[in-house]
Amino acid sequence: MPTTATAASTITVDGRTVPIGQARNLLEVVRASGVDLPTFCYHSELSVHGACRLCVVDVKGRGVMASCSTPPEAGMEVVTRTEPLRRMRRTSVELLLAAHNPEGPSCDRAAACELQDVARKVGVERVRFKPMGRDLPLDRTSAAVHRDPSKCILCGDCVRMCAEVQGVSALDFAHRGAATTVQPAFGRGLGEVDCVGCGQCARVCPTAALIPAPEIEPAWKLLTAPSTTAVAQIAPAVRVAIGERFGLPAGAETTGRMVAALRRLGFAKVYDTTFTADLTVWEEGAEFVRRLRSSDEGPLPLMTSCCPAWVKWVEQFRPDALPNLSSCRSPQGMFGGLARRLLPKALGIEAKDLAVVSIMPCTAKKAEAAREELRSEGRREIDHVLTTEELARMIDGAGIRLGDLEPEPFDQPFGMKTGAGLLFGASGGVAEAVLRYADAVLGDGSRRDAVWEEVRGPGALRVATATIGGRTIRVGVVSGLRNAGQVLDDVKAGRLALDIIEVMACPGGCVNGAGQPRPARGAVDSRTAAIHRADRCEHRQNSADNEEVGKLYKNTLGEPGSHTSHELLHTTYRPRRRIDDLDLLLTAGEPGGKLLTTVCLGTSCHLRGSQGVLRGLLDAVDAKGWGAQVDVRATFCLEQCASGPNCKIGKEVLTATTVDKAVAEIGAQLAARPQG
């Protein structure tokens, strides 16, 4: 039997004694000892996969083992470098290189390819095997993430990230042997399935098989078009990460230099999304207070809506919780609405010549900007969304040396910010900003600038309880959509009582967004610390103190929740089907002229008994001999989840369908048909 490891137990790694500590596997012990074994498929936040076989070590008495999947036991003698181990690692990487479709310098990951990096580390000098790369079609269906399956090395990191952290499972393995691929359901595009666009798959992808949907080229076109006036908005989390791409330490302060760089790229005005974050606090704060006072204003807990991946997740997976979602647009969306309304006049240009570009740490913001709900007067309010990484490439591409620039200020009025708005860049920040605001508006002001340690820090779910204005408010903070789903379940089951829930899809919040430069180990924590530091450096720490926001209400919006606010700053949601245009044909009559009947088998309708309706309907079609006149199909969503089971007969959508109701409708429609 294995010796039970205690905190004081040790093993030897290459002859040196190393404590096991809290390590869950040999790889962690080996890495803690200072030996950085290469891996493709190991991520401490995901389950152990054991597929890349690069972390092999030799354990005395047991032989060669993958260290990631071997529990450490006291007294183990581990060797990480022997000639056979080196040979194995080198051969494995050679095999991957032979199977990989190399694109070379034009590859999205050319400069930061983990495959190249590891190949160098394990000493591949040439590939002895036949090139067997596959030419598979690109998947550009998603506005958030693009797929290039021919670059996939099948490490499965994306699959586990999507399932284990986000609870979405938009990607999984299909086929076997050399034909194995990672793909969305039914081989469809990412944009046609339930992918929420968070991009965490791309964040962990070691190659360019999954990348943020690129928008650099169209952005350049806007910037160089003569008649266009381009303005930029920059999200809080961008400024604490972009420096990493220019050799600065993680969390380095680059705001002013970044603004300067954007002006040099050709942006006429450079604004701060932090401004609309403050505005969000006002609007959402008002919405929250209204809901607190009357349930007619909407249910509690109020759920934040700043994160578009989370919003899409609720639309797809928990349509019953849509009323809990704040109707506020995300800060990016609010900026779009304001810019279209106010900027043409303020800048003295024609509305059609205004181009709005966002710089975001995020891929879901790309998809958000493409939403129907964020279009006005026939065009997108936000023309393009660039990631932090894309901005860094444009700065590089323009030959600008970020480090050499003199800092410049944001343009006003949308450049004014408070520390609270900056906090939006990290998990817990929205909650903290709202708590401060509530204290200023409803409370005694004693904690109007306070740091709420309860909502910071690690842990999947943090809860703060605040008594403000005589009322106890319970605030929940969660990141990672799988965790969020758990919180929703707990709230629904009465295991957890909350008044407001902040959700960010990416673990740790926007600082860890998929649009950020690839972080070195520990960089995300440095970014979060930088956000918190920046908050303390602002001389205003409460969104209520953003004077320009105050002026905006005075001059344009009226008051939070006003009609104009709703027009520019709020949005609507709807249940969204999880897979596009995929119906299953269950009966087939004669071709032509048949009455199409589709029964929804999506989760929500399924729980309401749609399987029974379908079965009953199929039996009835048989019994009545309608086989030649009626097509019965199953579909996955008719987007009316709250009133299921839903069924579509001809052009008629039936809600709360029963077999009798559906049969009657089919009978009526068939009877109404012209004979012959």
Next chain:
Amino acid sequence: MTIATAPASLEALAAGYAQARASITRTVVICAGTGCLSAGALAVRDALVKSIAARGLPVVVELKEEAHDHAPRDSTLVGVSGCQGFCQMGPLVSIEPDGILYQKVVVGDVEEIVAETLVAQRPVARLLHRAGGSTCHGQAEIPFYRRQKRLVLEQCGSLDPEDIRAYIHHDGYLQARRAWTQMSDEAICKEITASGLRGRGGGGFPTGRKWEVARVQPGARKYIVCNADEGDPGAFMNRSVMEGNPHSVLEGMMIAGRAIGAAEGYIYVRAEYPLAVKRVRRAVADAEARGILGDDVFGTGRPFHLHVMEGAGAFVCGEETALLASIEGHRGMPRPKPPFPAISGLWGCPTVINNVETLSSAVLILRMGAAAYRRNGTPGSPGTKTFALTGHVANTGLIEVPFGATLREIVFEIGGGIVEHGKVLGEEGFKAVQIGGPSGGCLTRDHLDLPLDYDSLRSVGAMVGSGGMVVMSRATCMVDVARFFMSFTQVESCGKCVPCREGTRQMLALLDDICEGRGDEGTLALLEDLAWTVQQASLCGLGKTAPNPVLSTLRHFRDEYLAHVRDKRCPARKCKALSPPEIDEVRCKGCGLCIKSCPVGAITGERKQAHHIDPDKCIKCGACVTACKLKAVA
């Protein structure tokens, strides 16, 4: 679903069956294993029933339960059995108590069988097996059977697999009852450990130890899983047991379940075995209906339920962690071990996974006692092993021998020798045996007298495996054999780990190069190097053993590989690109047609003299082969 019944009285069921059989004086058993079925066994059965009835003789096809339904006196029972093993000679019909085994019976033989054997009590000589110049009446006289030791398969060819009473009548479920009502869990594990039983699925891990590990695990929920996802090409041992004696598998699972404290079990049957699936399902339903399986096993008040699950159609699902993932509804991909399933298996619960044959053997061990069981086989590998004997051998079929039997006994006595172009050859025709399927290795003439057991096979780079045994004659190209197995594992790799997914693909490409004349000695070196990495670094057993056929053929038949890469010649003339046509000097009449047909002028020869092909010039287009009217070019 479980039908609530009083705990079964096995004795009452057995007595009822005996009574129902009392009026049967003769049984005609038609083998209904898959081989015989596909050769028309059921049509033979129907014809027999019809023919006997037409003569006004009492015939029954099913033993009724109720006394008033019992057959009339002196009836003939025409029944079916599972695989009787001698598949090559099917359809097989055995007649008792006459001790007759007829082979290759077709419907046209039925009248004669009824008239001669059933009425006139005379054997039909032309339907009997012949060996060594003499006629064999029944199994006892047929060398194929005589040299075997059929323990696991004993009841396969005689019991009606779809009649639970037949199994119970032959002491079925007595050991399960003993295990559940009289033995402690510890005592069962001890007995199995004492028997020295080792896993028959290929790994050879001591079964008793596996059970003991699961037994001592804490936790209320534990599972027993029967791995019946037999996937080796050419192997059908487990299939035959499930088709022929499904209740023995159920009883083994009940014993294992009791030993580890499981209340539930899964039988994961290869979906491509429809008959096995059907019979195992039937067996479970019958055992439930009789109260043997259910919520109150043998009056203990404790439940035991079995589920039958069809495999997901991939070879890798026979790997235990992939199999568990598949039962759980996930993609059948292996996961790293540890944790081992006995500690954390199905849904994280302690789970024992045993192969069909292992579970059937457990019943035998309790029935015979560990000491008596150990008298079979060798000290390190006690008991017997079933093999699917196929390939260039006179008698193919399902066999069972004690461990320690030699290859010579199997190939030349049971198998009846090597067959080449219809002729039976001796040792000179023997080249190799591939044992253990695509995970195994080859044995050569040097190993003919090696006693086969787990350890001796491992020492020569092969393995017992699950029991596939392919005999190869001298006409076989061993490089081609390695390529065949590699193409199998390459397709069946689950695609998870790099060495297996990519390594097997590259190994296959290298073997293609060698077989198609593009290889050199560097190719061989690279192949060996890669094989070593795949073997060392792969995640699961499939990958770790995938290079075995290559490594073992390289070890024993290196000369053949060298002939392929150095001389660009396939000694067995199997690899087309390396086998230029040759002209048979005896047949060639020197007509010159081939000379005219050759596009590169590689053929020379005087008129009316045997011609000759220059292998260096020949482009192996085959034009001369087609042109020759005397079939002298091949």
